[in-house]
Amino acid sequence: xxxxxxxxxxVPVFEEAPVELRCNYSSSVxxxxxxxxxxxxxxxxxxxxYLSGSTLVKxxxxxxxxxxxxxxxxxxxxPSVHISDTAEYxxxxxxxxxxxxxxFGGGTRLMVKP
Amino acid sequence: GAGVSQSPRYKVTKRGQDVALRCxxxxxxxxxxxxxxxxxxxxxxxxYFNYEAQQDKSGLPNDRFSAERPEGxxxxxxxxxxEQRDSAMYRCASSFGGELFFxxxxxxxxx
Numbered sequence: 001x002x003x004x005x006x007x008x009x010x011v012p013v014f015e016e017a018p019v020e021l022r023c024n025y026s027s028s029v030x031x032x033x034x035x036x037x038x039x040x041x042x043x044x045x046x047x048x049x050y051l052s053g054s055t056l057v058k059x060x061x062x063x064x065x066x067x068x069x070x071x072x073x074x075x076x077x078x079p080s081v082h083i084s085d086t087a088e089y090x091x092x093x094x095x096x097x098x099x100x101x102x103x104f105g106g107g108t109r110l111m112v113k114p
Numbered sequence: 115g116a117g118v119s120q121s122p123r124y125k126v127t128k129r130g131q132d133v134a135l136r137c138x139x140x141x142x143x144x145x146x147x148x149x150x151x152x153x154x155x156x157x158x159x160x161x162y163f164n165y166e167a168q169q170d171k172s173g174l175p176n177d178r179f180s181a182e183r184p185e186g187x188x189x190x191x192x193x194x195x196x197e198q199r200d201s202a203m204y205r206c207a208s209s210f211g212g213e214l215f216f217x218x219x220x221x222x223x224x225x
Contacts, residue, residue, distance in 0.1 A: 043217050046213055046214070
């Protein structure tokens, strides 16, 4: 079984500032890791995923995340945020043999202020 | 269709009534997943299908919840004798190539 902890429920930040959304996971097996974004009244959309290979993963909208196995973390970063990045962000994990039965964190609400 | 379609988008029902939530996946997607998301929380896995076969239903909370996908396309999640604690957003997703594509969800409110 896996679990995911998103340490910050809300992150306020000014436009054009950098941001990091934290995600830590626990698992007894090797995992795949994901970040999803949810805009108001919309479905969840995949931002990026780590399956294997390079631990630095680049996704859509200028976001990137780094897989750190020793710290069991997969923090999401963006060097300069826009107002349009205001949304809820979810980190998720699945075991290598668990298909898309994802375990999600509780979410982090990113609030970008002008 | 172009994306995963769920209906109804909003459902208000009285405690004790049965509800059926429908999911129409992206055409050609073999796998279909149901998740439930309570307010202020992340989605929780309920069940999933490959084609018409239910592969895992370990996330269904109790026997009032059931799901089917009889022809390997559209799926229905049924909740019998609804209770207030069933109020949540119910999300369906279909999968191709390892990526999940989510619908906009069905928000259920049980009064």
